[in-house]
Amino acid sequence: MTTTDPAARIEELRRRIRRHEWLYYVKGEPEIPDSEFDRLMAELRNLEEAHPELISPDSPTRRVGGAANSFDTERHRVPMMSLDNAYGTGDLREWIARMQKIAGEHVFPIVAELKIDGLSISLTYRDGRLEAGVTRGDGRVGDVVTGNIRTVRSLPLTIESRFDMDIRGEAWVPRSKLAELNHERLAAGEEPFKNCRNLASGSLKNLDPSVTAGRGLRVTVYDIAQARELGFTSHWESLEFLGRQGFVVNAPARLCRSFEDIEEYISTADRLRKELDFDTDGVVLKVDSLALRRELGVTAKAPRWAIAYKFAQEQAVTRLQSVVWQVGRMQITPVAVLEPVELGGTTVSRASLHNIDQIREKDIRVGDLVVVEKAGFIIPYVVEARRDERTGTETTIEPPEACPACGGPTRVCREAEEGIPGAGESTVVHCTNAACQGMLARRVTYFVTMMEIENVGPQLVERLVSAGLVAEPVDLFRLRREDLLSVERMGEKLAEKILANIAKARARPLAKVIAALGIPNVGAVSAEDLAHRFPTFAAFRAASADQLLTVPGIGDKVAQCITGFLAEPANVAWLDRLAAWLIETPASEAPTQAAPTLAGKTFVITGEASVPRSELETLVKRHGGRVSGSVSAKTNYLVIGSLEGPGYTSGKKTKAESLGIPIIDEFGLQSMAESGNAPGGEHA
Numbered sequence: 001m002t003t004t005d006p007a008a009r010i011e012e013l014r015r016r017i018r019r020h021e022w023l024y025y026v027k028g029e030p031e032i033p034d035s036e037f038d039r040l041m042a043e044l045r046n047l048e049e050a051h052p053e054l055i056s057p058d059s060p061t062r063r064v065g066g067a068a069n070s071f072d073t074e075r076h077r078v079p080m081m082s083l084d085n086a087y088g089t090g091d092l093r094e095w096i097a098r099m100q101k102i103a104g105e106h107v108f109p110i111v112a113e114l115k116i117d118g119l120s121i122s123l124t125y126r127d128g129r130l131e132a133g134v135t136r137g138d139g140r141v142g143d144v145v146t147g148n149i150r151t152v153r154s155l156p157l158t159i160e161s162r163f164d165m166d167i168r169g170e171a172w173v174p175r176s177k178l179a180e181l182n183h184e185r186l187a188a189g190e191e192p193f194k195n196c197r198n199l200a201s202g203s204l205k206n207l208d209p210s211v212t213a214g215r216g217l218r219v220t221v222y223d224i225a226q227a228r229e230l231g232f233t234s235h236w237e238s239l240e241f242l243g244r245q246g247f248v249v250n251a252p253a254r255l256c257r258s259f260e261d262i263e264e265y266i267s268t269a270d271r272l273r274k275e276l277d278f279d280t281d282g283v284v285l286k287v288d289s290l291a292l293r294r295e296l297g298v299t300a301k302a303p304r305w306a307i308a309y310k311f312a313q314e315q316a317v318t319r320l321q322s323v324v325w326q327v328g329r330m331q332i333t334p335v336a337v338l339e340p341v342e343l344g345g346t347t348v349s350r351a352s353l354h355n356i357d358q359i360r361e362k363d364i365r366v367g368d369l370v371v372v373e374k375a376g377f378i379i380p381y382v383v384e385a386r387r388d389e390r391t392g393t394e395t396t397i398e399p400p401e402a403c404p405a406c407g408g409p410t411r412v413c414r415e416a417e418e419g420i421p422g423a424g425e426s427t428v429v430h431c432t433n434a435a436c437q438g439m440l441a442r443r444v445t446y447f448v449t450m451m452e453i454e455n456v457g458p459q460l461v462e463r464l465v466s467a468g469l470v471a472e473p474v475d476l477f478r479l480r481r482e483d484l485l486s487v488e489r490m491g492e493k494l495a496e497k498i499l500a501n502i503a504k505a506r507a508r509p510l511a512k513v514i515a516a517l518g519i520p521n522v523g524a525v526s527a528e529d530l531a532h533r534f535p536t537f538a539a540f541r542a543a544s545a546d547q548l549l550t551v552p553g554i555g556d557k558v559a560q561c562i563t564g565f566l567a568e569p570a571n572v573a574w575l576d577r578l579a580a581w582l583i584e585t586p587a588s589e590a591p592t593q594a595a596p597t598l599a600g601k602t603f604v605i606t607g608e609a610s611v612p613r614s615e616l617e618t619l620v621k622r623h624g625g626r627v628s629g630s631v632s633a634k635t636n637y638l639v640i641g642s643l644e645g646p647g648y649t650s651g652k653k654t655k656a657e658s659l660g661i662p663i664i665d666e667f668g669l670q671s672m673a674e675s676g677n678a679p680g681g682e683h684a
């Protein structure tokens with residue numbers, strides 16, 4: 001402000017702002033308060049406005065440009081190859097042995113870097129200026145996202161070096177930023193972002209750089225494609241060079257001189273990664289010597305001199321090899337057949353794809369790299385496809401025309417989602433063959449589970465069905481000892497025990513019987529409510545739609561499901577036979593109408609509580625609340641059982657935390673149901 005030459009003052013301001021940006025975003029050690037920084041920016045902006053002829057594209061004020069209509073694509077001068085994966089130290093030892101075969105004993109030092117779970121990008125600097133930012137794309141051609149990349153304030157728009165080079169890195173969003181943005185989105189009634197990677201990807205590929213600028217993107221660099229041409233002899237040297245040029249380099253990188261060094265780095269990283277402000281799914285290991293890298297060369301898909309070690313975790317990325325259609329109790333559902341992958345300590349080769357709607361919505365195709373998640377004791381499911389890693393050979397997934405169990409024709413239609421009243425409709429596939437053995441076995445297994453008949457597993461049921469001994473659930477009650485012994489090798493004692501268990505089931509409470517019928521959209525909780533309203537099996541069977549609607553939690557759709565099911569001639573016949581076997585005890589007491597203290601609230605329950613989960617669900621429903629299986633913007637409370645056993649899903653907790661959803665325990669839930677007040681202490 002004291003200087004009279006605006007050009008000199010502008011240069012001075014730019015230099016100071018760049019330095020403070022570097023101190024703040026790269027070093028994380030700001031020297032001046034934000035207000036002071038803002039003042040420098042304002043002064044620069046004003047001066048540039050007064051002297052537009054002095055504006056240059058690398059000015060700190062020029063980070064955010066105008067919106068685009070679409071992205072151009074650009075071919076990478078040096079392809080961005082993917083890396084082979086390692087899932088344990090065994091894989092790493094094999095990798096090192098493979099390299100030693102080619103290059104001799106001395107493959108160390110090896111550089112270990114954290115593998116940040118973001119989006120890979122290539123940054124072209126020419127004559128000291130950031131000229132282009134291009135996404136990895138398919139590794140050969142990517143989207144030009146220069147306008148968006150320029151908004152990343154940890155990334156220098158100019159560097160001292162005049163070399164023409166492509167710098168490779170990862171664009172990512174801090175976890176804290178995800179939480180902050182989701183908080184705002186929820187307050188505004190918008191869908192929250194799913195995870196950091198999605199947020200980074202969506203932000204980098206947004207057509208409006210001003211949107212990208214508000215998303216807190218960071219870029220960490222880890223390679224120069226032309227390192228050898230630039231005269232470097234080791235990877236470590238090029239990382240040091242990048243640091244000097246003002247980039248954020250993979251800071252905790254380590255030069256490992258032995259296998260023990262690698263193991264130590266991995267175990268430390270694995271231990272600390274939950275506390276980091278970014279998602280990391282592993283460690284990248286690279287041979288340090290560039291001459292040795294050249295000698296080792298590349299395979300068709302990956303360099304031999306690098307490998308990505310993946311931490312064991314609840315999410316994994318693997319290839320979707322095919323889809324099998326599994327015949328269930330009511331419908332035929334798609335199951336993903338995966339390239340086996342380590343997930344939460346077990347090898348997973350199958351995962352649920354839910355239904356055809358989910359497949360279409362997520363655009364999942366055979367051949368895709370997919371993200372698989374394991375939520376507690378529930379079977380793993382496919383979260384999403386990595387569409388940006390497609391090669392073009394992927395094929396779409398279509399429902400089968402013939403039933404995989406009996407070969408009968410299938411029918412595709414829209415129906416209310418199973419077991420979730422009011423959750424909307426989904427497209428389902430049915431077998432039209434009423435005598436389909438596949439469906440029958442599933443129905444009988446369901447009956448056995450809901451009636452809590454012990455020692456009768458799905459395999460025994462399948463054998464009984466295919467031997468023609470069981471054609472409907474009631475047939476279980478007719479089984480004799482020799483029937484059991486004829487289908488499965490078992491001791492006489494076990495056979496006796498099974499028969500006794502089956503006989504005991506005849507006296508199950510009405511709620512269990514109703515649940516076991518397999519009425520669409522009537523699960524254990526609704527069955528419980530129905531049993532409270534109707535004193536006997538006969539009374540339930542005679543219920544009109546109007547009567548059903550007086551039951552709390554039973555709406556139009558479910559009432560229709562029930563009356564439809566009970567009126568169907570085929571069902572009438574077997575329910576008659578079932579009624580003859582049941583031993584009914586009079587209902588203990590009339591249901592007490594609970595106060596609707598939880599009305600309008602949605603709860604997600606996870607973990608092992610001191611009472612069965614179904615009881616907590618009943619508690620919520622009885623007090624007018626709703627129970628949902630997954631945490632979303634609509635969730636009001638996440639209930640974590642006080643025992644945190646095998647059913648505990650930390651993913652739900654993380655998600656609830658990122659969405660700012662209060663977390664309570666079972667006792668908190670109980671006191672809330674009693675008083676209607678949110679439990680104090682933990683959340684405002």
Ligand code: ZN
Nearest residue numbers: 403406431436
């Ligand atoms: Zn069938």
